[in-house]
Amino acid sequence: MRTWDWSYTGHVLPDLLRGLLVTLEATALGSVLAFALGLVWALAFRAPTRWVRWPVGAVVEFVRNTPLLVQLFFLFYVLPTTGLTFSPLTTGVIGLGLHYSTYTAEVYRAGIDGVPPGQWEAATALSLPRRRTWTAVILPQAIRRVVPALGNYVIAMFKDTPMLAAITVLDMLKQAEEAGAESFRYTEPITVVGLLFVLIAYPTSLLMRALERRLGN
């Protein structure tokens, strides 16, 4: 049994923190993409024609029910063959954003369904155009009530970013792996990475819970 080596921990910490920045960057960009795409899917679910609803529904179902890791491999190996070459980080962000957009779509849908019918009727009575009904009446109310749920998916995505290590992104886990491969000591770097995840995810989830109570839904 070996003991914990503090000086080695101090030695790998800067690399891990650099990895943390990449992790946070991937989470932030992935969230933006997931929020935007999710809204697109949610609006497509309400499209007047089933020629839009059905294909979008099928794609969303498929993406949500298959592993993110395999989707990342798919993007990583297949995109370059179609002539699109992205950096591993960009590929990872696309993968994360696409995968989580299928969850945020359901969140938006729940939010939109939760807007009282009277709001739709009022918009009709005021003969607001369709676009304005969405942007000025429905979406502001729908999005407001789903903010905490969206926040929870940001945390979930944050915890899924280590998968990007599998497509060679230098995130926290990859940094820990490389440090371990160099010195044959995995214990310290991986433990620190695990603790950093808890240290960030737990307070954030408390914040989301408080927000949820505040918004009173």
Next chain:
Amino acid sequence: MTTGLWELLFKGLWVTVQLTVFSAALAGVIAFAAGLARLSRFWIVRFVAGAYVEFFRGTSALVLMFWLFFALPLLGWQLAALWAGTLALGLSYGAYGSEVVRGAIRAVPVAQREAAIALSFTPWQRMRLVILPQAVPEMVPPFCNLLIELLKGTALASILGIGELAFGAQLVRLATGQSAEVYGIILAMYFVVAFVITRGMRLLERRAKASVGRVPRPDLTSAKRVPPGAVDTGVGTVGGGSR
């Protein structure tokens, strides 16, 4: 692709199914143990269970898997890759599942509990004969969601070198170089397994609800799965509200 390569994929699929079953069994046991412990009368039991749940919901399943595989030897244990994978998935999804159990038990009307007390049932009888039969049917849909998340999580085990479906695909890709086909095929395989799980769980739910004389609510159980973060059962991917 030759038959040998197809065989590799189907072997991988079989390992994926095994991994899913083992870790789901472990997660189920943990979910009930931790979920019930969080409703205990003793604060210390509640506290320990709560700390476990918050910790394992807070960390990343993949990092946990790495930790069990690479870092646990510090404590003098070396786990086989398959068990490190099973344990990591079981521990993290058990933590999510415990919130489902807790939410469903708390959703049983208080009057049921009071009636059981009035009939002088012991706490164990109360739980076994009155509370759980009514709580379990409510747990089935969120457990179904978690089971699919777990199935997706098994792909992580490929990083530890466990020969499951994603790992098999990697080998086939190296052999043939046909990335699009290989990954397309295994994505479809995962989807089929998830579909079978959803159907099976729906059947289970109908039977569980029928056994307590209820009809499943069609809007909640069919077609669209409600994402864990948005439902009001107290179940979240992370810290989804606790009502």
